[in-house]
Amino acid sequence: MKWTLICLAMLFTAAARSQDYKVVFDMTSKDSVNQQSLVRQLDVIRELNPASQLEVVIYGMGVSLVLQDGSSQQTAITRLLNDKNVSFKVCAVTLQRQNIAQSRLLPGVQVVPDGIYEIITKQREGWGYIKVAH
Amino acid sequence: MKWTLICLAMLFTAAARSQDYKVVFDMTSKDSVNQQSLVRQLDVIRELNPASQLEVVIYGMGVSLVLQDGSSQQTAITRLLNDKNVSFKVCAVTLQRQNIAQSRLLPGVQVVPDGIYEIITKQREGWGYIKVAH
Amino acid sequence: MKWTLICLAMLFTAAARSQDYKVVFDMTSKDSVNQQSLVRQLDVIRELNPASQLEVVIYGMGVSLVLQDGSSQQTAITRLLNDKNVSFKVCAVTLQRQNIAQSRLLPGVQVVPDGIYEIITKQREGWGYIKVAH
Numbered sequence: 284m285k286w287t288l289i290c291l292a293m294l295f296t297a298a299a300r301s302q303d304y305k306v307v308f309d310m311t312s313k314d315s316v317n318q319q320s321l322v323r324q325l326d327v328i329r330e331l332n333p334a335s336q337l338e339v340v341i342y343g344m345g346v347s348l349v350l351q352d353g354s355s356q357q358t359a360i361t362r363l364l365n366d367k368n369v370s371f372k373v374c375a376v377t378l379q380r381q382n383i384a385q386s387r388l389l390p391g392v393q394v395v396p397d398g399i400y401e402i403i404t405k406q407r408e409g410w411g412y413i414k415v416a417h
Numbered sequence: 418m419k420w421t422l423i424c425l426a427m428l429f430t431a432a433a434r435s436q437d438y439k440v441v442f443d444m445t446s447k448d449s450v451n452q453q454s455l456v457r458q459l460d461v462i463r464e465l466n467p468a469s470q471l472e473v474v475i476y477g478m479g480v481s482l483v484l485q486d487g488s489s490q491q492t493a494i495t496r497l498l499n500d501k502n503v504s505f506k507v508c509a510v511t512l513q514r515q516n517i518a519q520s521r522l523l524p525g526v527q528v529v530p531d532g533i534y535e536i537i538t539k540q541r542e543g544w545g546y547i548k549v550a551h
Numbered sequence: 552m553k554w555t556l557i558c559l560a561m562l563f564t565a566a567a568r569s570q571d572y573k574v575v576f577d578m579t580s581k582d583s584v585n586q587q588s589l590v591r592q593l594d595v596i597r598e599l600n601p602a603s604q605l606e607v608v609i610y611g612m613g614v615s616l617v618l619q620d621g622s623s624q625q626t627a628i629t630r631l632l633n634d635k636n637v638s639f640k641v642c643a644v645t646l647q648r649q650n651i652a653q654s655r656l657l658p659g660v661q662v663v664p665d666g667i668y669e670i671i672t673k674q675r676e677g678w679g680y681i682k683v684a685h
Contacts, residue, residue, distance in 0.1 A: 309547065309548070311454070311551045312550075312551045314551075343454050343551060344551050380457075397461075397462075399440065399458060399462065399545070399547060400462075402545065402547065403438070403439075403545025403546075403547075406545050407437070407545070412546060414548040416548065416550040416551070
């Protein structure tokens with residue numbers, strides 16, 4: 284197996300990589316596989332890249348991910364919300380249209396006026412963009 | 418409820434935001450939920466950001482969105498097609514492969530030689546990119 | 552039919568287009584429709600744009616695309632792997648988590664330490680980004 288070499292290479296390059304590891308994730312899915320994948324990706328990136336900055340923008344049907352009473356990933360999300368380099372931002376238009384009170388969001392989840400504008404602003408600032416889907 | 422404050426914030430920042438609100442949407446889905454979401458997003462963005470420029474690039478299985486005889490969103494698309502700041506562009510390769518005559522497209526829908534090239538050109542020009550999926 | 556004109560236009564602009572036709576595809580799907588679409592898109596782009604550079608980054612559930620014993624597109628992928636302007640890169644974290652030995656990958660498929668970092672690096676270098684989904 285070449286895993287040992289690969290792991291060494293990962294550790295070796297992690298420091299350099301960390302500085303420019305900024306990603307905005309576009310999350311519009313209520314699919315539990317997508318929710319799991321996203322959480323796993325956030326965990327791996329954060330573990331290997333201490334200086335990375337990650338932001339998840341949630342709109343459309345993605346909102347269940349960050350509801351106190353609706354998330355299949357509540358424990359993991361709560362942990363990630365305590366990481367100052369990770370943020371979860373929900374679109375206010377989505378909340379309003381689905382009649383979801385802010386009090387139902389997990390503590391620490393932020394609300395932005397417009398999810399799509401948040402995403403394209405990050406893109407313009409040079410952040411990488413990943414659409415969560417499969 | 419904090420909706421009033423959020424709505425005020427949205428109106429307040431809309432003017433500044435409008436100038437740089439340019440998005441290309443990547444649409445390859447025949448899923449009616451995706452079609453509805455896309456139309457709703459276009460409507461909201463246009464309403465709040467008068468100077469925004471939006472382009473929907475359609476290829477693969479997304480083409481039904483703009484067919485006269487196949488779109489679940491015909492009324493909304495027709496309305497959006499009358500907005501000079503919104504354009505719908507279908508990939509010619511997709512039309513040819515699926516043997517769809519241009520006469521079947523809703524009036525005002527444009528044809529581009531290559532949908533993917535259209536998207537990456539907009540990305541290179543600094544437009545935001547949103548993949549429509551869930 | 553306007554296909555003749557469109558085809559001429561496509562040929563005419565292909566040479567100019569080729570130089571800046573660089574795309575990274577984000578592939579996390581095991582869906583056979585997505586696999587077929589991706590292969591078809593790669594084939595069309597390569598045929599019309601000799602200087603184009605295409606890279607497919609595979610992670611999550613997308614890995615079956617490049618397994619010797621699991622790809623519905625094995626013939627097509629093998630052909631594309633012989634094209635020096637096309638590359639397929641699989642995330643090492645994905646392989647490790649799914650316990651997939653590198654020997655199971657189609658010959659020529661590359662392994663990268665981190666699929667998402669590979670994608671955002673290409674984005675930063677000015678490559679176009681296409682999420683494969685429908």
